[in-house]
Amino acid sequence: MGEVYYITTSGTLRRDENTILFENQDIKKKIPIENVSELFIVTEVSTNTKFFSLLSEYDIVAHFFNYYGYYIGSFYPRESKLSGHLIIKQVEHYLDKEQKLYLAKSFVIGSIINSEGIYKIDTKEHLEALKQASNTQEIMQVEGNFKKLCYKALEELTGWDFEARTKRPPQNPLNALISFGNSLVYAKVLGEIYHTPLNSTVSYLHEPSEKRHSLSLDMAEVFKPILSEGLIIELLKSKAITEKDFLEEAEYCYLNAEGRKKFLRAFDDLLKSTVYHPKLKRNVSLKTLIRLELYKLVKHLTGEEYYLPVNYHSLKR
């Protein structure tokens, strides 16, 4: 099993036999393909089809971000793990209103319980409202209301201004961090889905038409509080990231190259950090925790066990 590689300096990416060759004026680096499990390309690169066919051959997902760290999309090689049986189950759960609601609510419950551990907000009322929700719009509304509280708490915890959540483009540093963090989580979850028989396009909370890999949006809800917001709080509180790490242009605000590097390093460290898994009776990395969460979804779909989102803060470190 290889490593996740993050490419943060511009250059060209090419295939050289069975290695990835990265090159610019200053560096020439070869990475044997066996060492690579996934790629995050968080800068501008030029490349060619041969590079993609190499990724395809080795089942490697690559995520692309533009010069400003804005997520462009992912190269998702042909899926070799898909299961016709499971796709039918996924679709059945989408078409059945009750089943669809169950899963949609589960992802939001995951988001709420994992946010609770970070912001220490009282969640009772929101969980109750969620129970009452009878369609996706109502669920989204509950989530929206809850998120507003979270973002307020985020401002208080970090001392950074948030104002309104502005997405495209982000207009202040905190928004820029959230956009970047959330898209990393989305991409990471997608990278894990690829290695399961789940079809990434059939989703329950988000509409399958919303984005190509909408199942990743669904599952990312469970992990965003941990892998994005929690990380941002840590980076700002410890002053690992400061004003200097941002780039402000007119009304746009982005992490600059240095800031992005810091964020990615912390993100990778967090994914590698471990928690004790009571059922497996061993420590697992947060990356594995994402994978296990997807396995639980598979079990739900095959009718073995109801899916209940992981409560991250209840796991021992």
Add this chain to the structure above:
Amino acid sequence: MYNTSELRFKGTQVAYYLICHRKLWLFTKGISFEDESDYVELGKLLDDTSFSRENKEGVSYEPVSIDFFSTENGLVVHEIKHSSALEPAHILQVKYYIYYLRQKGIKVSHGIIHYPKSKKLLKVELEEQDNELMQEVFKNMDNIIKKDKPPEVINKAYCKKCAYWEYCYG
């Protein structure tokens, strides 16, 4: 009598039947997580035209197993396994290969399982009464696969080495 045109099982499926019904179910439904390239699928090999060229030894499937054929008084099927811990499953798998090939009209003399680690060779023959056994196995396999839920976790020591371990126990 089992219709031979329905002989659609892979060798690994037959082995899984003895190892774990849950594994058989999941594998058959295409629910797999780890790379299964460790397993040589003889089914694939049999369709291969190279098969007609006899005595073609050393058909190599990197990185783990090298399974091959030789000829004696007919074809000899060779299967290489890491450990003899699951010997009964390996034997059934090889018996299935012999059965399969004979059904296809190929003259097979016997099979040999190699356990290179323990330097052990195991000769496998398909006896008269095994034909009945195979029928029985196919029928049972069909019944397992037809279930709409996967069979339960089996809680065996070898689960820890199974590619489904995290899935089953997580």
